[in-house]
Amino acid sequence: MPHIPQIKIPATYIRGGTSKGVFFNLEDLPEAAQLPGAARDALLLRVIGSPDPYGKQIDGMGGATSSTSKTVILSRSIKPGHDVDYLFGQVSIDKAFVDWSGNCGNLSAAVGSFAISSGLVDASRIPDNGIATVRIWQANIGKTIIAHVPITNGEVQETGDFELDGVTFPAAEVQLEFLDPAADEDGAGGSMFPTGNLVDQLEVPGVGTLEVTLINAGIPTIFVNARAIGYTGTELQDAINGDAAALARFEAIRAHGAVRMGLIKHIDEAAGRQHTPKVAFVAPPADYLSSSGKQVLASEIDLLVRALSMGKLHHAMMGTAAVAIGTAAAIPGTLVNLAAGGGEREAVRFGHPSGTLRVGAQAQQVNGEWSVTKAIMSRSARVLMEGWVRVPGDSF
Structure with missing residues (x-):
């Protein structure tokens, strides 16, 4: 034939x-x-x-x-x-x-x-x-x-x-600079915080009402406190990716957050936009063993972050989400900044499932609006x- x-x-x-x-x-x-x-x-x-x-x-x-x-x-x-x-x-x-x-x-x-x-x-x-x-x-x-x-x-x-x-x-x-990571396509300063707030109350049926930071820098990201959803921030992939109920809760948070951010009009549209937004949960520093067995000490990091990509906990950290982390950490009052201890900062080192990563961001407030000129990190x-x-x- x-x-x-x-x-x-x-x-x-x-x-x-x-x-x-x-x-x-x-x-x-x-x-x-x-x-x-x-x-x-x-x-x-x-x-x-x-x-x-x-x-x-x-x-x-x-x-x-x-x-x-x-x-x-x-x-x-x-x-x-x-x-x-x-x-x-x-x-x-x-x-x-x-x-x-x-x-x-x-x-x-x-x-x-x-x-x-x-x-x-x-x-x-x-x-x-x-x-x-x-x-x-x-x-x-x-x-x-x-x-x-x-x-x-x-x-x-x-x-x-x-x-x-x-x-x-x-x-x-290879050092990367993400210029104006919250700007729109014309470079005319897009909305870094789509709701205008550093922290929002997000109602998610079946999960509850959560404090979240909704930010568009690097990639649209929804940050939530680990303790608010029953986690410590030291979790590795197996603790979440094998839990169908947990993944369903994260997807519900992602869908409702996407609506609040104006990325979609209805939660049913989230299935057709799997790559964005990301969901990440944060916590203050703590000791933990990374996925390779390497000891990460609380004294070595500023905060803990775990993030999901395409419906599963990421084994390390997405680069675009790292930009969002660095940007949010530089702005006093976001959940990321508060988990890192608050105050003004131009760089953070955070713990993720595979170890640690340092990312920097230069933020400034003009006429009550926050902007970031660039975020910097190194990869290979x-x-x-x-x-x-x-x-x-x-x-x-």
């Missing part, structure tokens, strides 16, 4: 921060997938191996977690003052759905190196040795990211001694494989 042959598409599999994803140059995609729409989504779903009712993504490049079910499309930037346009697609594991509503802060660490290696950055801007500054336009959310990529002998340096909790091996440090990135990814020719 006739069969459809596979096609091959140039692609690179890269670890960025504590995530992994399949990277594409826009021009290398099949013509039908070079524009947003059903064909592009269908292609990326097949590349990653979704939807998979078994939840394993065996027949694709995905790793069956939110951190490893990701795709990136890059192109030369059409935005003045930028080198590259960066589009991120979070691929659902068990549903035929690609969420384009937010950024991936972890994979942002790999965008600069891929752009340089793919010839998307003007060669005159890349030193023989030193740091290349790559100006990234994050097309999903209309924001600017500056990546500082180490260069050795004219090529991206990937190896080094920078250690990142949640990543087993050291690598070269490494190419794992490059060549072609293959999919059946009738996949899209």
